[in-house]
Amino acid sequence: MGTLNTLTLTDAIRKLHNNEITLDALYADVNSAVSSKNSALNIYLAQDKYAEKSAEKGTLSLLRGVPIAVKDNFLTVGLPTTASSKVLDGFMPPYESTVTSKLKKAGGVIFGKTNMDAWAHGSSTETSDYGPTKNPRNPEHLPGGSSGGSAAAVAADMCIAAIGSETAGSIRQPSAWCGVVGLKPTYGRVSRAGVVAMGSSLDCPGPITKTVEDAAILLNVIAGQDKYDATTSPVQVPDFTKMLKTGVKGVRVGIAYIDHEKLVGTPAAKAVEQAAEVLQSLGAIVDRVPLSQTLKDNTILTPDYAIGVYTVVQRGEVSSNLARYDGIRYGHDRTHFGDEAKRRIMLGTFTLSKGYADKYYVKAQQVRSLYIQNFRQLFSRYDVLISPTSPGYALKLGASKDNPMFGELEDMLEEPSSITGLPGINVPCGHDKKTNLYLGLNIVSAQWNEGLVLRAGYAFEQNTYWNSWLKKDK
């Protein structure tokens, strides 16, 4: 068997275009990787038996028929969609999500549906009603979540590229833990139509890929205003691959959060300091942004409060979105909800109830405004902010069990940018040879600035040795 499954999206497209490889050979290698690894890693919940047939139709389009793994909360006609919950066990969507529809039109093939935390509630993929996914880099460890299956599919070369979704960390954190690239676009850049709703004011579909260039290619395909999602923006979508390779000379970079008590002296903080040096050596203007407990110019508000904001806003939206599952028109009744969904629905119901809405929900939305003000001021001074994506390496299987705040704490470094709708990318920035696990760099910018986020990510990736697909001698 060959190793065409290890091709990046960029290389697969080029090689298919130049007839250097055939779709048959590519699919044979991807299928072989799936047969040998899926039962141990538990990544795909469903696979398209006719994927290769569909691929032939895409050969003349941009994506050339490449197999793409899609998180199981995107509705896909012909493939069951469960959001990893038994409530939706066996559900066959009657319509297609905008994202998968765009991928198909661009010649991509929805190769399979990937495991996730049930309803995307979690950061471990352990809350899936179909069992946890294991981290392909080290199967004793978690892949992160909630898009853990998609990140793992990329890390295990069981697809050429993948799609995930993020509410707060669900693309970037599993990407960090699996040593892959994950881009969370600006809220409203990519349509949520046909995505099982979680936190509607936060949810963002986005690419999970082997390289930054791969992410730019996929973002080009899925971005844009959609009449089926009123929150998508009319802001123009540029060609994200165009500015990608123009470097970071003169880009103002702020180092954020590494002076937080949970990060001081950690490998994650050190990796970010080293990343800052790399960016500086490439011509970026690098500066530290001090952490602050209150809103103050030229400092960054501690992510500690974002945990509370996110918890209240997301659970409130969850309680509303999951009210529709009554087992009448589709799905099974509410006895099928798992523990995490029950917890979130109930707490959201509580914080929105009479007498408590002002105390919790309105307060959280006010603090959300403080974060918006803080970032607005900081982005007049910096072009991008960098921080660790996760406070550390992937935790061991079982780490999320019986911890009602597991995800919120693991995702604390993404929450401020999520509640404010900012774009951010994870790129690998460290590797532990003993455990084979990765650290991630989170690069965030102002709304609609995905181009700059990708550019900075690309410059970093191309000038370091952390990306396992870019062969370089250390």
Place this chain on the structure above:
Amino acid sequence: MKKTSSVPVHTKTSVMSTAVVQHIAKLANIPITSAEEKKLADGFTTTLGVVDQLKKLDTSTVEPTHQVTGLQNVLRDDGIDRDRMFTQEQALANALHTHNGYIVVEQILDQE
């Protein structure tokens, strides 16, 4: 949709009682066992403890944010989009119980 039913008042800020848990379960239509009540109450207490940290920030003059990209009043044309319509077959395809082209639901009104 905003829930308006009132919840029994619990006095201590970050402690949630099993009585409140029972009431929320009813509001949210989530069936829970009595064994789950205590565990849920403890979990909610932990979570609300984290949320209570927000009190440290003065927001008396701050407007809440509900939509982060500033879009307002996004409306669609008031017409039928035939591309989005389901056939009867599609609409019924995932329902567990159907009868003569209808979805069967549990009776909620008295027989008279």
